Amino acid sequence: MTDKPTTRSPAPTRGTADATPPALTLEGVGKHYGGVVAARDLQLTVAPGELVTVIGPSGCGKSTLLRLIAGLERPDAGTIRIAGETVAGSGRFQQPERRRVGMVFQDYALFPHLTVAQNVAFGLNRAARAERRVRVDEALELVRMAHLSGRYPHELSGGQQQRAALARALAPAPKVVLLDEPFSSLDESLRAQLRADTVAALRETRTTGVLVTHDQTEALSVGDRVVVMRGGAIEQADVPEKVFEQPASRFVASFMGDADFLPAHVDRALLTCEIGIVSTVPGWADSDVDVEVVLRPHEVALRADPSSASRVAAVEYHGAFVLHTVQLPSGRRLRSWQHNGVRYPVGTAVAVGVAPGIVPSLLVGDEAITRPPGRNGGQPLDSREDGLPAPAPALAEDTFHRAR
Amino acid sequence: MTEAGILAEAGRREHRRITAPGGRPAWALLVVAIAALVATPVLAVLVDGAGGLAAGGLPRGAGEMAVTTVLLMLLVGLGTLVIGGGLAWLVTAYRFPLRGALVWLLVLPLAMPAYILGFVFLSIFDVTGPLQSALRSAFGPEVWVPEVRSLPGAALVLSLTLYPYVYLLARNALLEHAAGTYEAARTLGASRMRALWRVVLPMARPSLAAGLALVMMETLTDFATVQYFNVKTVSVGVYLVWKGSFDFAAASQLSVVVLLFAVAVLAGERRLRGRARFHQQGGRGRGIQPRILTGWQAWTATGVGVSVLLAGFALPVTQLALWAARGLHDGSASLVDPRFVDYLTNSLFVAVITALLCAALAVMIAHGWRMGGRIGAFAAQLTTFGYAVPGAVIGIGVLLSFAHLDEALVRAGVPGGTGLLVTGSVAGVVYAYTVRFLAPAYQAVDASFAKISPSTTLSALTLGASPVRVMGRVHLPLARSGVAVALVLVVIDAVKELPIVLLLRPFGFTTLSVWVYDLARENFWEQAALPSLLIVTVAVAPVLLLFRQVRRAESHSTDGKVDR
Known part of the structure; x- marks a missing residue:
């Protein structure tokens, strides 16, 4: 396992960080519900094009992390920046619809009353009609769903729904795509294929991604970096090899394998x-x-x-x-x-x-x-x-x- | 895989808890504004009435009215409990001829407004009616008959129209909640009767309490039917005081008394329900195994069910149809009366406007609830309490609110204010209807919204859609069935509604229900027949919806399957 094949693209070069701002920055982000701490002093920087996986036991705050980034939660403390722009923190809070963050939900959350193509076009309403059509086609092509563009979500299999959700999230060219356990409701047999396809689509579009998972193998094999969380805090954030071979704590050691x-x-x-x-x-x-x-x-x-x-x-x-x-x-x-x-x-x-x-x-x-x-x-x-x-x-x- | 399951569950719980991203003040404010709009009439009554009560005590005769109200509510409560609860037990625990049809036909009296059944009842049993005439011709003019226009008479009519509430809820409880535990009691050696008294009844208690509360609320709110029977409840008092003397102070003081009754009913329900929250879905068991009745027992059971149905629905409808036919035949029918079309138009106009308003507000509340965070959620709960406020209170409250508005406008330099109060106004009727019917509309819409997963809303937002666009493009299309149900329910309720329109209608504005009431008061029964039939026909529609539910419960109980 130490010499696992590195099919991933090389980690993004940090040298360019000065020219283009990080796709995502969290600084000291905290969130609590009543007495329950869901996020504690989160520090994370994600470079453009990087794919970060977030893993941790149930209730560790990994979903909260995604929701904070998407703007579905308001942090109590700290700052969140997307592509250099402060979206939360220092008195500022940008609503999710203005953040240009794509999200793929665990249940896909496709709009049941719209066809696949209409679903994908939903986020492109500000584009001109002709451009919209081109971008819908591109997005569907990317996930190999072009032939199913006229179908309604209930006419699709689970895997196809997942692809459609991904296409919908990618179509508006978001700054960051957040994936909340996107494969967890799929069969074991489908999962590996969809995982590979999803990663390929993210790579091809050079989209920055944050993927939450509860599957250790998935976290290690998919991520450029792996963020291990516990009790609302980040225990370790590093390349998969280090997380596995040089765990930062007893928890990381026993949780990751x-x-x-x-x-x-x-x-x-x-x-x-x-x-x-x-x-x-x-x-x-x-x-x-x-x-x-x-x-x-x-x-x-x-x-x-x-x-x-x-x-x-x-x-x-x-x-x-x-x-x-x-x-x-x-x-x-x-x-x-x-x-x-x-x-x-x-x-x-x-x-x-x-x-x-x-x-x-x-x-x-x-x-x-x-x-x-x-x-x-x-x-x-x-x-x-x-x-x-x-x-x-x-x-x-x-x-x-x-x-x- | 259990891990995944737990995670999925945890995720779901989290999603449910956090429905409103960030909490948008504008949407929270909108829901708060709607809640304020709904609460204003009640608050106006409370402020005015409580002040008056503190200053000068109750208006004359209030004590007597209160006693009458208590008696009527108790009698109707008892009547519906015996009829509704008894019939529910009968059709659940026994098999007898016609049971299959009776199970759902017994819901039909719900479509018969009490003020219609009331006058049909009087036409038959009162002094001039055929029954007493026959008695007199048989036994002489001095024969003693009980006074028909009396409290028991009113209680009987109200019980016959309201028992389906208890029947439906009790039957639901018997089928769904008690199934597993009944079997458990039987396996522990309890007899059928012991299992009924010790397990089924206690478990059905919350449902019975809820049914009784509905019945008592309806009894409290009625002030048309009881007037036929010369029963002066507090609601009648409000109406008479207002229509007689336009005395705001006395009317609002009596309204406070009505409101106190409503609060007492709700508190009583809470208490009866106790801490027992029987959420147990004992659907696994086969439940109460019906016993097959034979011989005279079977026919008695059938007879009981059929006679309730005859008295509550079939006979009055037949009578109305006969009158209508006779009227058509001799040309005196209300159909040829030009007022018929006028009043029908008025009824439909007010009903449709109210329905559209209620549905629109309901969608905004449900949507605002998702957008507005905790404040929005709290305010959304507040908007639904109008249904628990008796019509008289809402009516007086609306009048008071308009009066205060006028005063404020005059003070601000607008001569005559809105002018709404002086003339009375259709706007007032619509406002009062909206306050009263927003709750069922919201419940229908909310049921549809509940099926839209929060992640659907959230994904629309993350795709850059503004809240308004989310409402128009996602929420509204997905909730359209709920909106349709809301529209239908409100239209029907509004066409049926009598007390509020009686209290608030402007001079010369008459709806179908008011016309029926007026004609019946003057004993022009035959002329009232056709509009009455129309109202009953309209009111049957939501009952048909209930049929579906009853039948689903039925198939659930026989197949042991839950089809959701």
Whole structure:
């Protein structure tokens, strides 16, 4: 998963940010309903053409974020700018119809009394008739719905409705398109195709997009950047690789894919835990601290070893992969993905290790750390460049073998 | 997938809570203005009347009227409860000949205005009627018969026209709410009767209370029917005081008393309903299994149902038809009377104007509610209370409001003010009708609006449509069925309406209902027959709508399916 194919377009260049303003900026945006905080000090900048996915558990405020951007909610604090123009904040509030923000709703919200073409034309009422027709055709062509332009929404399948909603949102060439779980009401089989088509349409029109989802895979595979939210606040906003491989907190680690946590210790740059030495941590030469190590199932290697005290506790067959749950001598459990061919029966004694080349994240408390605590304290995430833990190839490969 | 489900649910809840983006002051203000317009007459009555009450006490005879009103409301309440509740139980718990037809035919008396049934009733049972004549010829002129023009007589007529409210709500409760629990009670060993008393009745109580409240409100608001029967309720008092002496102070004081009665009814309903909010949709169970009656029991059941239907609808309609036919035959029919067309035109004119106004306001309220945020939502609730205010109060309130407006205009230098009060005015009638009928119009429109998902509104906004365009291009087309229902309902209600137009009509302005009332007061029954039939025919339309609902409930109860 670390070397997943990068079909995405390269992340937009930040150098041009001076020339064209960011498509979207949130600064210190807050919103609460009574005592419930739905958004807390949100900071986010989205470059033109970027596609950002927003993910978090139910009630984390991700829908509120979209509604704040669209103007369907009025923020209590902070500033929202769209393409450089302040739409909310400092006493100003622009109504949604003036924001040039497109929105695709979970239920698509097509107008049932209008045909597909009329739906798409709805947002183009200020354009001249001829231009309107051209743009409707373009938008429908983009989502491959031109042949269905005369149909009414109830005559369309779920996937077709979703395409029509997307075309309708894109037709007025909005500054930002907001997608609120646009695929969640579709069948599993349809979803992947529509997801790919939607992303392609956004790329083709170079539309800036913010997509809310509750599907981790979707968030990681679609977004140029992933914003993980919890309790109305942004926990981490970064490129998918970093969010997955270097989670900023225990929450992000466990929410974005499976993760197990083991108490560990760093002593003179060596990270050790119950399963042995995991890696070296350069820059931690002077430290002697207790941490927790984050281990994802695909990072955990198994090898049959009768002398080991660890036992396979459960085996789940998932098709291409087999999930093994191993009980360590301490009673803690660790999960490990193995390829289809490897299946250790329950009760097998196995040696547990970390796959070579893996640099696991470390936690102190609930926060990830990149530098020894005590000296500079926990660091903000962006300063990971130095002090990165490095893999300890020799040690790892000597001690453990990947079970193949 | 459960995660997705929870998320979807959470999302939906969020959408429902937040319907109004940002809250647009202009739209909130519009709804507040409509609410103020609706509330003005009632507030005017309260301010004037309460002041008068504090200063000089009640007008003469108010105490007696209040007692009469209480008695009448109690009698009608009891009558409708026995007839409506009993019939609901009968058709639900038993099977007997004609039951299938009676189930929905029993709603028909709802189309018979009490002031029409009242005079037909009098024509048959009063001193000059055929029944007493026959009795006298059989037993001599000194034979004792109970006084027909009396409180019990009025209560009987009102009960016969109003029982369908209780019948419908009770039947609904028996079918929908009580189904599952009735079965549960039976499986716990309760007999049919015990299950009825201990489970079904308590569960039907909120519905019965709601039905009774409707009945009592209608009783309170009536001041035409009761006048046939020489029953002086407080509403009659308002009418007589105003028409007799044009005494604003006394009329508004009595109106406050009427209003107090209305508040008492609503409070009583709230209390009867208690904290019990039986939202349980026990639709899973098969409900009360009807017992098949045989022999004399079956025919008694049929007889009870048929006689109520005959008394409340079939016989009076037949009588009216006979009179009308006789009139046509000997050429004295009201049809040839040129006034007929005039009054019909008046009725329709006022009704159509009111309906258009109500529908337009209802759409604006429903739309403004979506645009106007919390204030808009609150004001939208306020606009619907006119239906709970008795006609007499609205009438006097409208007169008071116009009087104050005139005063203000005169003071501002407009000689004569609007001149509306002096002449009386059709505008006043339309205004009062609008206050009274906005609630049903809004309910119909709102039912349609409720089916428009908030995201539809929001997506129209994010596509750059202004609120006005959202209303015209999205909300109105999608709510058109509700608007149509609102128009029909208001037209029918307005054609039927009598008390308000009696109170407010300008000199020389007569509607079909007023004409019927006048003719009936003068015992010109045959001439009143044709316009009465017309009114009944018009009033049958919404009852047909109810039929559909009853039949749906019926199929629901037999198939155990919910078709929505």
